[in-house]
Amino acid sequence: MPAPRNPRGPLRRPPAVGSAVALALAAGLLAVPQAASAAGAEEAPAGTKARIHDIQGTTRLSPLDGKQVTQVPGVVTAVRSFGSARGFWFQDPNPDRDPATSEGIFVFTGSATPSVAVGDSVLVAGTVSEYYPGGEKAGLQSVTQLTRATWEVRSHGNALPAAYRLRPSALPARYAPDAAGGSIEKLPLRPGAYALDRYESLEGMRVSVQDAPVVGATSAHKDLWVTAEPRTDRTARGGSLYGSYREQGSGRVKVVSLIPFAQRPFPVANVGDELTGTTAGPLDYDNFGGYTLQATELGTLKDRGLKRETTRRQKDGELAVATYNVENLSPKTPQAKFDRLAAALVTNLASPDIVALEEVQDDNGTTDDGTVDAGQTLRKLTDAIAAAGGPAYQWRQINPVNDQDGGQPGGNIRTAFLFNPARVSFTDIAGGDSTTPVKVVRQGGKAALSASPGRIEPGDAAWANSRKPLAGQFTFRGERVFVVANHFNSKGGDQGLDSRFQAPARPSETQRTQQAKLVNAFVKQLLATDRRANVIVAGDLNDFQFSPALKALTAGGALTDLVDKLPRNERYGYVYQGNSQVLDHILTSRRMRSVDYDIVHVNAEFADQASDHDPQVLRWKP
Incomplete structure (x- = not known):
């Protein structure tokens, strides 16, 4: 079989408004001549007489793919009169008895608005083709359609087939x-x-x-x-x-x-x-x-009145640690987003003592001119937090090597720590930079970091075109606490749930699993040095609690994924294609048993979002 053609090109999103005539045609509000054809379309040669169910067939591919069909009967059920993928759907009101064969099909007319109206009875001729949205290599299913079509309108105002x-x-x-x-x-x-x-x-x-x-x-x-x-x-x-x-x-x-x-x-x-x-x-x-x-x-x-959640404030003896993907934040981001992120941190998350941030961009956003510092971005966020009545947060981060950490080109996204110095202290240890790996050392009989902040194995191939984990050493009420902020590689390149390949391939998880193994090994070094070490691993891990990556991260009992402690119907903080799922996580070492964990739903379920991720917070009492 020859490779299916892709005549539509990429689909376009519907516009917010359209011309009155085009939109009226789309709704079937205007009459059309008794006979019409696609504007500018070539006259289709004579072909096989067929009905729609003959064209659709009993598999995903038409048995008539690439062939000419003629006198295909049906009633127009809808018209799309905007964008570059215009056309109309029509359906046979006299179906066959096979539940596998569809009785409807799309007629593609390109950029030409089809001169038909909803309710028209038509006889259509054209070429059968299989269109792959996004291109055949995207791995999605195809749409059977008619192209180079001509049609005759037999009558108007016919009843539509029942839905x-x-x-x-x-x-x-x-x-x-x-x-x-x-x-x-x-x-x-x-x-x-x-x-x-x-x-x-x-x-x-x-x-x-x-x-x-x-x-x-x-x-x-x-x-x-x-x-x-x-x-x-x-x-x-x-x-x-x-x-x-x-x-x-x-x-x-x-x-x-x-x-x-x-x-x-x-x-x-x-x-x-x-x-x-x-x-x-x-x-x-x-x-x-x-x-x-x-x-x-x-x-x-x-409207069911969904409200944004607010978590409880930590008690004096509790350390509160949060993670929040702030979605490509830079000084070019509108001030309104900074204010909303700040309000969520202060009010909805009750001013956590430590915040692991993801997707902090450099000081000129996506302008790719070699800038890597993010001081202005973080200053603008901490100023907004203070203006919202929050603490005077300080920050720690390490600038990445230019254009090496993925994300939007030129943005140089990275992880960073915010912390409230009135409640927790950060242990600054010189030596951390974009390429030097942080090591675990023994200090006074306890585990410590060779550099704080420091990056975990930044030269390892597992972090190619991806954010490197940021490790920091903190002290809370005399207890040493190690926090690792993460943003694992994205799911880009994976096949969708609805792919024509089943089960769909998830090639991106190979890299995330390698990344998870490196973080797991680092945590095990801390615990081998001091089995009572307090370790918190947090961030956007871009994977599910049941994934190979999370299994690798928790291997050997080094870490506990707190999402598994929630009731099953509360295990989500991100919504993709109608699926509520887990991408962000907070994990703790085995000694940290007295923890209270909350995914705070303020974004993912709402049309109005400050980020596409919900933040999370844990409270731990030493």
């Missing part, structure tokens, strides 16, 4: 077939056995959700996530819990709108809210989240 209702009984608990990492494209669809197969069997068809809980907040791109399984794997605050590699949340579906925003503003929803009534439209697939309900009918938003 297939997504409900728990229709969605198998198993997410996808396992092909040992291979492609599932040619496997026969089994919509009664796998959720991904169910969605694929509905590709292009009208689907609906009823009274759907929101599990992914509205993004800046005007989309949100709902679940069609309101009683399955829910978090304590209404999200969809990603609890293991086998628990992917079968009911998650992204919702976007084809309704003109001037006519119906897109709902601004938080996790736990609900789209009451019916939300319906054709089921699409894209590279920004997989299966997507292109809504021509939107339910009414019911």
Whole structure:
């Protein structure tokens, strides 16, 4: 089979507004001539007479891929009249009896607005093709579509086929077939056995959700996530819990709108809210989240009143240590974000004694001119904290080698410590720099650092294009405490849960596992030097509590991952594609038993975020 073409190019996000004519056409509000064809499209040659289910077939790939089809009947169910991926969906009102074959399909017209209206009965001719969102190498599934299309409008105002209702009984608990990492494209669809197969069997068809809980907040791109399984794997605050590699949340579906925003503003929803009534439209697939309900009918938003959490203040005899990914913070960041981060640290986190920060950028942000210092960034944050009524935090950090630690190009992100000198002291030990590894030494019969702050094995290949861990030595009420701030490598390059390769490959976790082994070895050196050493490892580890990386980090009982101590439905601090999951962690050495741990939900579940991560805090009583 020849390589499928990619005629659409990259999908574009829907604009906030559009022309009145284009948006009216998208909603099916304007009439069209009795017969029409795609503007500027070549006349398609005569081809095989077919129905939509013949084109869609019983696998993910069309049996007619690359062939010309003609006189394909159906009713127009939706029109997309914006961006470079314009076109319309149409559906056969006379389906076959095979649940594996979809009765809907998308007609791609490029940058030309199709001259059809919702409810038109059409006969379509065109070329069958498989479009891979993001390109074939991205590993996603393909969308079967018609290109170079012409069509004849036979009549207007026809009733639309009833939408297939997504409900728990229709969605198998198993997410996808396992092909040992291979492609599932040619496997026969089994919509009664796998959720991904169910969605694929509905590709292009009208689907609906009823009274759907929101599990992914509205993004800046005007989309949100709902679940069609309101009683399955829910978090304590209404999200969809990603609890293991086998628990992917079968009911998650992204919702976007084809309704003109001037006519119906897109709902601004938080996790736990609900789209009451019916939300319906054709089921699409894209590279920004997989299966997507292109809504021509939107339910009414019911605000469930989700509140940002506030943790309790530490007692006099408790040390409070927090971790917070501040998401690409630099002096170029608007002051409003600094103020919100500061307010969260002071109020919601109750002014922790030590804060491990991640994604602190250099003093000119993404300008790549060799600047690596972050003094202005940290000064601006600590000033904002003081203005919010917080303590006069001091900071410690080590500048990275320019352009060597990943993140946004030119940003030189790094980890850093804030600490409140009125409650905890930092032990400054000279010798720490961007390339010199910190060592464990014995001092007065106890473990100590050769440099504080110092970086753990910064020259090791495990840290290539990634942030190096920052170790610091503190003293609290006479107790020596070692804190390691981390930001492991990202999941970039991993295949998505909805990949056509199952189980999806996670190549990025190899590097994180290597990084975890280095931190684990460093902690074991501290404990070998002093088995009673107080060690806290914190930060954005970019991986799940059940991942190989976290198993490597806790190996040998050196560390305890505190997230495992929480009730199962509270184990999350990040929301991705409607899945509430764990990426940030705080871990402690075995002696630190009297700990109180809290993930403070202030960002990830909300449409309005200061960061995409929720901070965490532990309180420890020596």
